[in-house]
Amino acid sequence: MKQAKTAVLIFCTICIFFPATSCFASSIQDQLQATIGKIIEILKDPALKGEAATRQRREILRKVIYEQFSFEKMSQLSLGRHWRDRSDEEKKDFVELFGKLLEDTYISRIEGYTNEKIEYLKEVITDKRVQVNTKIITEKIEIPIDYRLYQEKDGSWKVYDLVIEGVSLVGNYRSQFDEILQRDNYEKLIEELKKKVQE
Secondary structure, eight states: OHHHHHHHHHHHHHHHHSIIIIIIHHHHHHHHHHHHHHHHHHHHOGGGOSGGGHHHHHHHHHHHHHHHBOHHHHHHHHHGGGGGGSOHHHHHHHHHHHHHHHHHHHHHHHTTOOSOEEEEEEEEEETTEEEEEEEEEOSSOEEEEEEEEEEOTTSOEEEEEEEETTEEHHHHHHHHHHHHHHHSOHHHHHHHHHHHHHO
16 A cells, blocks of 8 residues: 555656646646547548548548647748748738648658557657657658647647658748748738649
8 A cells, every 4th residue: 555655746746846847748648649530530530431432531530630739839830030020910811821732742642651659759848849750651662750849728739740751841831931032022922822722
C-alpha cells in the first residue's frame, strides 16, 4: 500500500514539474493519433469510396480536420511579417481562402491512402509547442511527416504546420507569398490564391 502511494506521488510530481515531457506529450500524441485514426476510418469506409461519394467523403473529412488543424494560425505564419499590415477584414478573407487551399491540398493527398502503415516515432517539446514525428510506410518507400502543434488558451492542441520529407508546408508557402508581395502587391497574391483554389 505504501509503495502504491509512493508511486502515485512520484507520478503526480512528474506531472507537475515535467508536464510537457512526461504527461502532456503523450496525451497530445494520443489526440493526434485519434484524429488520424478517424481520417483513416473515413478513407477505408466502402460507402465513401469512389468518385460518386467524393462530395460526402470530403465534407466528413473537413469536419475532422477542422477539429485538429488551425487554419488561422497557418495563415498568419504563412503571411509572416505581412500579416500585421492587413485589416481585420483582409485577415478573415485570407484565412478563408488559404484555408480552402490547404484543405484541398491535404485532402487530395490523403485520399490516395491505400492501407499504408503509420508509425509514431517521437515528440519534440519546446515551451507550448510540440512536434510529433511520424512516418508513413509504403511497400516501396518511407515518408516522414512531422506534425507541429501549439497550445491554445483553452488548453487544446492544434496543428499549425506539417513538415513533409523535411520541408515545412507553412515555410514553403511563406517563401512563395513573400516573393509575390515583394514583386507585386497583396491584391496579386489574392488573385494567385483564387486561381489555385479554382484549379
